[in-house]
Amino acid sequence: MKRVLLILGFLTLTFSACKKKSAPKPPEAVQLIFPERNSECTVGDNLSATATQIEFRWQAADNTETYDLRVTNINTGVVQTLSNLSTTSGRLPIQRGEPFTWRVTSKNGKVQETVSSVEWSFYNQGSTTTFAPFPAEAVFPEMASKVFKDVNNEVELSWTASDLDNDISEYEVYFSTETSPDTLIDTLPLNTTVVKVNVAADTVYYWRVVVKDAEGNATNSNIYSFKVS
Structure with a gap:
């Protein structure tokens, strides 16, 4: 009986020693x-x-130890940050009557990978009586994604946009193989948020949308990119 117990103990120790420690998981993105x-x-x-x-x-994100908050003034490009926050909030002084974007990056000291949330836009209340549109946001293709062209060698670009005054008048779409796309390919009315573009395989393209409103305000989107497979 002792011999059986000794063998079982040896096998248990051997199995435990051979088990690999599970690798730490990367952080997940927060919900703003x-x-x-x-x-x-x-x-x-x-x-x-x-x-x-x-x-x-x-909201708290899984596998996350600290957070970095980044807030950007859309008009001036001035960036404010808070780093290594252990809580799910952060306070910053910002200008009144100005539009901003903000996002949060999740971090975990056990891994090198970080992940950022989606980016939200908002206006900070002030004396503003008319609001410029918020930057357009790409729907398709997603940023840095790989896509397939259709039988006509085209890809459809689509986006969303909004304005607190609800007076968007038109969209200007810029598209190029240059990292800063300055080629205007189309001007579209309010209810048209898609456009087809001609593409070639194995090529990276860049695009942006300028949203204009009835008051003459205009707002640039981020520059988005995709690669055609």
Whole structure:
């Protein structure tokens, strides 16, 4: 009986020693909460006639230890950040009456990979009486994706856009193989948010959309890219 127990113990130890430790998992993307997407933010602490302190909030992400918050003024390009936050919120002073984008990056000290949330846009409440459109957001192709052309050697670009005044008038679509696309390929009316473009295989393309409204305001989107397989 002792011999049987010894053998079983040896086998258990051997099995335990051979088991590999599971690799740490990379962090997952957060879900943003506030300020809400494509909204006017009316909640915050007034610091002065020109600045408000806003609390940015998001849901906790799995396999995440810390978060980096990045807020960008759409008009000026000025970026504000908070790094290595251990909570799911962060407070920043931002200008009143200005449009912003924000996103959160999830991090885990056990792995090198990081992941960013989607990017949301909002206006910080101020004395603004007319609002420029929010930047258009690509629907298809997704950023840095690989796509197939159709039988006509075309790919369909599509996007969404919004404006707090609900007075979008038209879209200008720029498309090129250059990283900064400046070739205007079409000007489209309000209800048209798709356009087909001619493409070639094994080529990377870049595109952006300028959203214009009835007040003469115009807003550039990010530059999106895709590769044709």
